[in-house]
Amino acid sequence: MDLSDSPEDAEFRARLREWLGKVLPTLPPKPSPDDWPGRRAYDLGWQRALHDAGYADVHWQAPPGVRLIFLEETEKAGAPYVGAGFVGLLHAGPTIAAEGTPEQRARWLPPILRGEEVWCQGFSEPDAGSDLAALRTRAWRDGDAYVVSGSKIWTSHAEVADWCELLVRTDPDAPKHRGISWLAMPMDAPGVTVRPLRTLAGSAEFAEVFLDEVRVPVGNRVGAENDGWRVTMVTLSFERGTAFVGEVVACRRVLGELAHRARRTGRWDDPVLRRRLGSLNAEFRALWRLTQWNVSAAEAAHGGVPGVGGSVFKLRYSQARQELYDAAAEVLGDAALDADRTWTADRLSSLSYTIAAGTSQIQRDIVAERILGLPKGR
Amino acid sequence: MRFLLTEDQRALRDGARELLARRFDRAALRAAVDRPGVLDRALWRELGAAGFFALRLPEADGGVGLGLPEAVLVFEEAGRRLLPGPLVATHLAAGHVPGAAEGETVVAAADGGGLVEWLAQADVVRGDVDGAVPLRSVDPLTPLHAVPARGTADPAAVLLTAAEQLGTATRACELAVQHARAREQFGRPIGAFQAVKHLCAELLVRVETARAAVYAAAVTADPADIAAARLLADDAAVRGARDCLQVHGGMGFTWEADVHLLLKRAWVRTRRAGGGTESEELLAADLLAGADR
Numbered sequence: 001m002d003l004s005d006s007p008e009d010a011e012f013r014a015r016l017r018e019w020l021g022k023v024l025p026t027l028p029p030k031p032s033p034d035d036w037p038g039r040r041a042y043d044l045g046w047q048r049a050l051h052d053a054g055y056a057d058v059h060w061q062a063p064p065g066v067r068l069i070f071l072e073e074t075e076k077a078g079a080p081y082v083g084a085g086f087v088g089l090l091h092a093g094p095t096i097a098a099e100g101t102p103e104q105r106a107r108w109l110p111p112i113l114r115g116e117e118v119w120c121q122g123f124s125e126p127d128a129g130s131d132l133a134a135l136r137t138r139a140w141r142d143g144d145a146y147v148v149s150g151s152k153i154w155t156s157h158a159e160v161a162d163w164c165e166l167l168v169r170t171d172p173d174a175p176k177h178r179g180i181s182w183l184a185m186p187m188d189a190p191g192v193t194v195r196p197l198r199t200l201a202g203s204a205e206f207a208e209v210f211l212d213e214v215r216v217p218v219g220n221r222v223g224a225e226n227d228g229w230r231v232t233m234v235t236l237s238f239e240r241g242t243a244f245v246g247e248v249v250a251c252r253r254v255l256g257e258l259a260h261r262a263r264r265t266g267r268w269d270d271p272v273l274r275r276r277l278g279s280l281n282a283e284f285r286a287l288w289r290l291t292q293w294n295v296s297a298a299e300a301a302h303g304g305v306p307g308v309g310g311s312v313f314k315l316r317y318s319q320a321r322q323e324l325y326d327a328a329a330e331v332l333g334d335a336a337l338d339a340d341r342t343w344t345a346d347r348l349s350s351l352s353y354t355i356a357a358g359t360s361q362i363q364r365d366i367v368a369e370r371i372l373g374l375p376k377g378r
Numbered sequence: 379m380r381f382l383l384t385e386d387q388r389a390l391r392d393g394a395r396e397l398l399a400r401r402f403d404r405a406a407l408r409a410a411v412d413r414p415g416v417l418d419r420a421l422w423r424e425l426g427a428a429g430f431f432a433l434r435l436p437e438a439d440g441g442v443g444l445g446l447p448e449a450v451l452v453f454e455e456a457g458r459r460l461l462p463g464p465l466v467a468t469h470l471a472a473g474h475v476p477g478a479a480e481g482e483t484v485v486a487a488a489d490g491g492g493l494v495e496w497l498a499q500a501d502v503v504r505g506d507v508d509g510a511v512p513l514r515s516v517d518p519l520t521p522l523h524a525v526p527a528r529g530t531a532d533p534a535a536v537l538l539t540a541a542e543q544l545g546t547a548t549r550a551c552e553l554a555v556q557h558a559r560a561r562e563q564f565g566r567p568i569g570a571f572q573a574v575k576h577l578c579a580e581l582l583v584r585v586e587t588a589r590a591a592v593y594a595a596a597v598t599a600d601p602a603d604i605a606a607a608r609l610l611a612d613d614a615a616v617r618g619a620r621d622c623l624q625v626h627g628g629m630g631f632t633w634e635a636d637v638h639l640l641l642k643r644a645w646v647r648t649r650r651a652g653g654g655t656e657s658e659e660l661l662a663a664d665l666l667a668g669a670d671r
Binding site: 001 | 381383447555571574576591594597598603605658
């Protein structure tokens with residue numbers, strides 16, 4: 001058991017810190033949450049800066065330990081998170097890097113790394129959310145293209161995306177986990193319609209995407225035809241594995257701010273509230289350690305693809321994040337009901353965490369069946 | 379950073395696991411339940427000979443010369459087997475009390491809480507136990523005396539207790555899963571039902587989160603990390619035993635099933651070496667103190 005940096009890690013950390021100290025003060029102000037074109041430009045600008053400094057591919061090329069240091073240091077320094085680059089950098093990019101042909105890697109990876117193209121995720125459907133394999137969007141071959149019809153939902157960044165990592169059913173007669181293929185679909189193709197959805201936080205975070213006989217070249221298929229489920233599992237293990245690392249660091253910062261605020265306002269004298277914040281400190285410390293444990297395990301297992309331990313983490317973290325913002329509401333009192341407060345917006349957005357990337361119920365099934373070996377059933 | 383068990387640590391853990399499986403199996407556990415308040419001195423000496431108490435003593439002083447991470451692994455195994463006796467007090471007395479390191483001397487201690495374990499069986503008592511009054515202990519495997527609470531707990535006692543809780547939580551998870559796989563109702567194993575499945579999953583989530591916290595605290599020995607480890611491990615052990623009981627249904631409420639022994643021991647440990655409230659206050663104060671997070 002070792003929690004110290006290796007000499008190489010320590011050097012990487014020091015170099016990154018120095019660079020962050022120089023570059024962060026030069027960043028433009030953050031756009032408002034509803035200004036999607038502004039957010040796209042801002043997030044891509046940050047990715048471009050990372051690229052020029054040599055940090056662009058840290059999410060999928062670097063060893064997990066280095067990636068952990070990157071996420072820890074950027075968050076501590078208050079650097080922007082991946083934002084609109086999320087799907088490209090954390091899902092589609094690693095998937096294409098792992099499963100794509102040399103031509104596909106050459107076509108799609110450099111623009112992601114340089115901060116030129118935004119991806120969105122076309123996985124969920126109105127009738128296939130957590131039961132992802134029940135998806136019905138059809139694709140049939142017509143010469144050198146697939147013709148795609150159907151609809152997708154909960155698609156983040158769809159309005160400003162250039163590409164969509166799209167799951168389609170290419171063999172309707174196969175068992176539901178087979179017969180699925182993974183396509184890269186250009187979002188400006190004829191037949192693609194995007195309709196933003198308003199979330200309970202009042203903002204348009206995600207969208208419905210309607211597909212009406214959209215032609216996607218066969219060459220845009222990543223992995224073999226009807227092998228999309230396996231390709232997708234590669235993507236999802238990244239999503240559930242280390243995608244939340246930076247956020248744990250952020251939650252620890254928020255908790256510290258909350259404690260200082262409670263002391264300023266006198267709420268700190270309430271022992272029930274104080275102890276609740278103390279116990280949240282324990283929670284987020286433990287989650288950080290669990291992250292380090294999972295990353296070490298992934299590194300030891302080679303390849304760096306996180307295992308099902310990601311589901312354990314996601315279950316606990318998504319719950320803890322909601323408890324953090326409930327505690328924040330206790331500290332804020334009446335102000336917690338002011339929709340213009342950042343805390344309020346964050347509290348509302350925390351509600352998505354036990355749903356997105358597989359609901360807590362689905363994660364518990366995964367833990368019970370794949371780790372504990374309990375029988376399948378409902 | 380390589381936050382995983384080393385080869386040597388795995389070998390040590392496996393060795394402790396084998397020793398305890400051989401010397402303190404289920405029959406021995408139930409025999410101990412039938413003889414409450416009596417400590418198995420022969421077993422105590424064997425633990426001493428295996429280095430259980432001298433683990434962290436320097437080799438120059440006749441110890442094994444290992445550190446907190448190794449001690450935590452061994453105490454986790456003790457917790458997993460529900461090994462009875464003042465293990466933490468005797469371990470912490472090694473090097474201070476003659477015979478403790480070898481398991482020849484049984485040491486009890488007042489360590490900041492209001493309870494002393496195994497007072498009547500101890501050869502040496504550390505700390506102030508004036509005015510100790512015997513209780514009829516809820517845990518048949520841990521005799522208790524109440525003392526006026528004074529002093530503060532040794533962080534090492536808190537951490538080793540957390541390690542025992544982690545082991546007990548792990549055992550609760552194992553027992554629950556084993557039962558959920560074997561027990562059939564409505565023509566199928568109850569583990570196929572989502573309600574039962576989810577209880578088991580939550581058991582594991584609490585165990586794994588506590589494990590990361592306990593191991594990290596053993597590496598850093600940081601008081602706030604130790605306090606966090608305690609809170610997570612207490613929760614994993616107490617709620618784990620309750621959920622395990624729930625999975626067992628009516629069987630879980632019987633004296634014959636071992637589940638109540640897990641829960642009662644977990645309860646006793648929540649009051650050892652200070653308590654959860656103290657840890658929460660320490661972690662609250664840490665939020666205001668720490669600039670680096």
